[in-house]
Amino acid sequence: DQQVKQNSPSLSVQEGRISILNCDYTNSMFDYFLWYKKYPAEGPTFLISISSIKDKNEDGRFTVFLNKSAKHLSLHIVPSQPGDSAVYFCAASAPRSGGFKTIFGAGTRLFVKA
Amino acid sequence: GAGVSQSPSNKVTEKGKDVELRCDPISGHTALYWYRQSLGQGLEFLIYFQGNSAPDKSGLPSDRFSAERTGGSVSTLTIQRTQQEDSAVYLCASSFSSAGGYGYTFGSGTRLTVV
Numbered sequence: 001d002q003q004v005k006q007n008s009p010s011l012s013v014q015e016g017r018i019s020i021l022n023c024d025y026t027n028s029m030f031d032y033f034l035w036y037k038k039y040p041a042e043g044p045t046f047l048i049s050i051s052s053i054k055d056k057n058e059d060g061r062f063t064v065f066l067n068k069s070a071k072h073l074s075l076h077i078v079p080s081q082p083g084d085s086a087v088y089f090c091a092a093s094a095p096r097s098g099g100f101k102t103i104f105g106a107g108t109r110l111f112v113k114a
Numbered sequence: 115g116a117g118v119s120q121s122p123s124n125k126v127t128e129k130g131k132d133v134e135l136r137c138d139p140i141s142g143h144t145a146l147y148w149y150r151q152s153l154g155q156g157l158e159f160l161i162y163f164q165g166n167s168a169p170d171k172s173g174l175p176s177d178r179f180s181a182e183r184t185g186g187s188v189s190t191l192t193i194q195r196t197q198q199e200d201s202a203v204y205l206c207a208s209s210f211s212s213a214g215g216y217g218y219t220f221g222s223g224t225r226l227t228v229v
Binding site for chain 2: 006031032034036041042043044045046047049050051089093095100101102103104105106107
């Protein structure tokens with residue numbers, strides 16, 4: 001049962017253009033949604049998050065949009081840079097046992113072409 | 115150290131042998147998580163430790179897998195009688211307990227290859 005789904009395994013974008021990475025979820029109990037970035041041979045790095053009570057969060061070139069009615073979120077990167085080429089994981093977090101448990105999607109590999 | 119440290123970084127083992135993977139979380143982080151990433155797959159949750167609470171073991175794929183966290187700090191993931199399907203990158207992460215929106219800090223992982 002995939003609670004967090006990233007249906008596009010890869011995305012290719014020209015440098016300077018917008019990258020849009022999409023994610024769908026099924027569990028309405030998630031209260032935070034997060035994006036992580038992963039380079040080869042490294043662990044994932046936290047990028048940006050959004051609370052379930054918000055619909056947008058922006059941090060520099062990165063903006064996350066949340067559509068709760070559609071159970072959908074997206075990460076926009078603008079302008080895209082070659083260094084953004086990595087695997088991006090969508091994740092959703094729910095409180096559990098005094099902390100938080102996070103479920104990850106399968107990832108989308110972003111290629112930014114110079 | 116400043117980050118999450120995992121050892122070894124690479125491990126090749128023969129099918130049927132036991133392996134131990136180690137994770138040193140960030141000092142002060144009360145929550146510790148193990149995930150694994152098989153080739154071409156996403157991150158699969160394995161186990162979660164939070165303070166003195168009983169660990170959430172719901173992601174462990176079989177009873178060959180176990181984990182412990184000693185003194186609320188270092189954690190060891192043990193895989194007994196390894197199988198080829200256990201081959202994956204095993205990732206450890208830590209966080210503050212209230213880190214729902216702040217994310218985890220991951221280590222670089224242990225790449226396990228069972229031959």
